[in-house]
Amino acid sequence: MSDKKPEPWPKERFERWYREHPVIPSRDYVKTLVPRIKALGEREGIELEKYGEATYTTVSETVEGGTSRINRVTHELYRLLIGDFSQEKPVYIVAGGTHGYEKGGPLAALKFAEEEASRYADRFNIVIYLCLSPGPYEKELRFTEGRIDVNRDAFLDKAQSQEMQALASSVKELHQRLLGGDPGRKFAAAIDLHETPFMDIAIDKENAEVGGETFELEIFPKGMFLIAFDEDLELANKIIQNVRREGHHVVDDDTLYGSPNHDGVLLMSEMGPVKGRVRQLFKQFTTASFTTEYCDEQLTDQTPDAERVEPQMAAIRGMFSDR
């Protein structure tokens, strides 16, 4: 065994990394998510807006002879506006699919839009970003093209990834439209839905090889936890307590990734420097902003969708609940 560290990847390998992964049919963005999104746009009281596009270079196999062809694929990025958007009602944001492989987020955001959001529309204005990273979603990848982690990317104006660029300008535009761009006025809260699944073990290994960030997965957490800014602890508690009340496991280890666990809540001040998260982007426009993490070492695409979706739905409901 050599002690030598692996050579970091050459630039060219980062560039071809994305296109070499195939689209997984059960996750095909255009075939499985877009029809549901478009159907929501037909409903009364729901406004479907395209806020951008993401274009990916990908490889498709031709049937005869098994040769491969390089294609450019463009996916439309969508958000839903649910409610009358009158000024008296607070605005809440729900986002899924920051990390494409974490399927529970987009599926929960969609299900919430399809089955529950309209019930809250008499009291709240709700904005739902259904799937921030459609390319990584359909290939079950954490990273987007160039092996960029959308949730570590810069914002507002210096983002490298097209997904973060589109999201940042879209939230900014929404703030301008609804609140006149006044920095003293903010939306009520945002929640970005994430998972820590089985695949993180392999990703962590590849990260080490690439010379990037490594996770601390010696103790794989189990259940839901929430990351919150310190001043948002009250709403954070309401969210995580609702997850528990609905019967889902909340992570009960004393510490998580080296930070104290406050009954299912990790506080930003105790996490050390954290850059480029979608929750930080939202926080520039919202009073409170959260990230959910539903963790399970057994979580794969073979896991029934409901197991991944229901804890996230409970967190979303917690954000709106009166208790």
Ligand SMILES: [Zn+2]
């Ligand atoms: Zn994630």
